[in-house]
Amino acid sequence: MTGVVLKDIRKSFGHVNVLHGIDLDIAEGEFVVFVGPSGCGKSTLLRMISGLESISAGEMYIDGEMVNDVPPSRRGIAMVFQSYALYPHMTVYDNMAFGMRIAKESRGEIDRRVRSAADILQLTAYLDRLPKALSGGQRQRVAIGRAICRDPKVFLFDEPLSNLDAALRVATRIEIARLKEQMPDTTMIYVTHDQVEAMTLADRIVVLSAGRIEQVGRPLDLYERPKNLFVARFIGSPAMNIVAAEIVTAGARTEVVLPGGRHAHVPIATPEGDTGKRASFGVRPEDLAIAGEGQDHLFEGRVSIVEALGEVTLIYLEAVGEAEPVIAKIPGIARVERGDSLRLAASAEKLHLFDADGEAYRK
Numbered sequence: 001m002t003g004v005v006l007k008d009i010r011k012s013f014g015h016v017n018v019l020h021g022i023d024l025d026i027a028e029g030e031f032v033v034f035v036g037p038s039g040c041g042k043s044t045l046l047r048m049i050s051g052l053e054s055i056s057a058g059e060m061y062i063d064g065e066m067v068n069d070v071p072p073s074r075r076g077i078a079m080v081f082q083s084y085a086l087y088p089h090m091t092v093y094d095n096m097a098f099g100m101r102i103a104k105e106s107r108g109e110i111d112r113r114v115r116s117a118a119d120i121l122q123l124t125a126y127l128d129r130l131p132k133a134l135s136g137g138q139r140q141r142v143a144i145g146r147a148i149c150r151d152p153k154v155f156l157f158d159e160p161l162s163n164l165d166a167a168l169r170v171a172t173r174i175e176i177a178r179l180k181e182q183m184p185d186t187t188m189i190y191v192t193h194d195q196v197e198a199m200t201l202a203d204r205i206v207v208l209s210a211g212r213i214e215q216v217g218r219p220l221d222l223y224e225r226p227k228n229l230f231v232a233r234f235i236g237s238p239a240m241n242i243v244a245a246e247i248v249t250a251g252a253r254t255e256v257v258l259p260g261g262r263h264a265h266v267p268i269a270t271p272e273g274d275t276g277k278r279a280s281f282g283v284r285p286e287d288l289a290i291a292g293e294g295q296d297h298l299f300e301g302r303v304s305i306v307e308a309l310g311e312v313t314l315i316y317l318e319a320v321g322e323a324e325p326v327i328a329k330i331p332g333i334a335r336v337e338r339g340d341s342l343r344l345a346a347s348a349e350k351l352h353l354f355d356a357d358g359e360a361y362r363k
Contacts, residue, residue, distance in 0.1 A: 003028045004049060004154060004187060009058035011044055011211075018044055019211045021058070031180050031188045033198040035234070036208035042191045043158055045208070049189060050079050050156050063153055076153035078146075080160045084139045086131040092118075093127040096146045110149075117148040120182050121175060137168035141175060148179075157190040161197065173197055195237055199223070207231050229280060229358035238285045238314065238327045240352070245281035250274040254353060254361070256281055259321030262298055266351045268361045279361075282352035285314070285329035290336070291345035299326050300343040306336055317342055 004026040011019035019041045026032050034042040047053040049060065051072035060067050067075050086095050093114055100110045118124045121141045131139055140160055147155060157176075161169045177200065180188060192198055198205050199219045207214045207222065207230075215227040226232035226240075233239045248263070249255035250270040257263050258281060266281075283298065291297035299319040307314035313334040316325040328344050336342065353361045 003030075003061075003063070004189070005059075005061040006045075006049075007059040007061075009045070009048065009060060010056045011041070011048060011053065012056045017211065019048075019056075022213060024206065024213065024216065026187060026189065028187060029185045031190065031201060031203045032206060033190045033192060033202035033204075034206050034208060035192060035195065035198045036214075037234070038193070039210075040208040041211040042208050046156055046158055046189060046191045049154070050077055051075050052079075077156055078148075078150045078152035078154075079156040079158065080140075080143050080147050082159045082162055084131070084143045084163075086139060086142060088131055091128050091130060092123060092134070092142050092145075095131070095142055096149050099146060099150055113149045113151065114145075117145040120148065120179060121145050135168065136164050137172045137175075140164065140172055144176070144179065148183075153187065155186060155188040157188065157192075159192055160190075161192070161194070169194075169197075173200065177201055195235065199235075205235075207234060209234075225360070225362070226352070227360055229282075229354050232282055232352060232354070232360070236284055238329065240282045240284050241288075241326050242280050242282050242354075243322055243326070245279045245353075247274050247277050247279050256353070258298065260299065260301075260319060261321065262300075264298055264351065265348060266353050267348050268351070268353050270353070270361050274355070278356050280354040280358065282354065283346045283350060285327040287346045287350035288326075288328035288330075288344045289346065290328070290330065290334065291343040295343070295345060297343040297345040300341070301326075303336055303338055303340045303342055306334075306338055308333060315342070317344060319344075 006022050006024040009019060009022040036042050044053060048055055055068050062075055096114045096117060097110045118127055123141055123145055161172055164172060202219055204216060205219055205222055206216050209230050215222060215231045222231060222235050243258055245256040245258055247254060247270060248257050250272050252269050254266045254268055254270045255263060299317060301317045301319040303315055304318045304325055305316035313330045315328040315330060315336055319326045
């Protein structure tokens, strides 16, 4: 089993700094997912772990060995790219065996590893086919199988599903989850911009922004207890509703007033001295519900857009006092139409509060 340790890792391209002191410990056998917006540095960080990008400053360890100057071929890693990069004239078997033949492994060992990887990825029936006879999802599984055959210390995945259509993404994501179950001692690091992949695959998620780590934690910890506004907005789809608020009573239970004039009691402690300060009030779309007549509520206004998706209905409310629509994600089919007057409520336990600097008041 192998862990990966990053100590104050920095990366610069000329005078442009793209990674600013990354500190991260990845445990042996852990599945860690890097997420963040385009340009945040997640793929650059992955390429530095692989050795495809040099390290400008800091120290990197794989299996306890400092690898700053170790070439990729000697790091004990295998990487699966966004592009399948299969040899079109070779069969699935030969594509998976190619790296081991270059390394001069014995014929028996090559056959054992290829067939074992094919069994794990349900590719045994396709070993004699050329890549052109496979679907996109099958080709990506061949690329993953080629990595498995190398028997690496660490698997690196660089957005491996982004070229697949929606149905194939789901099927291949399930294959990767099964792969992890069958290789529990193997460390895996995965880069994606897809939140569903991150939430369903990761033991821990690393959220990056502008070359810095914003938060590291288990998927539901990030969802339920975001550290700051960036994480709150980034994790979850649709994004958390964030509105300006003012703290009217600070303490063990905080009272805030929203732009529409409604007061909300949030079971989150705030310092006594924060009374009268500006804050940001958050509630996730899926935590909002349609309030009945006379029921306490947070927002009221007119419906501007209704997106009926079958399993859920997205309601965009032009709430009183709000510049941006408040989005509610209602389970099933909601009998709501554009132009309807509506009130939205949420359980106090589902509310979030952030200070003027965007840092979360901790629950």
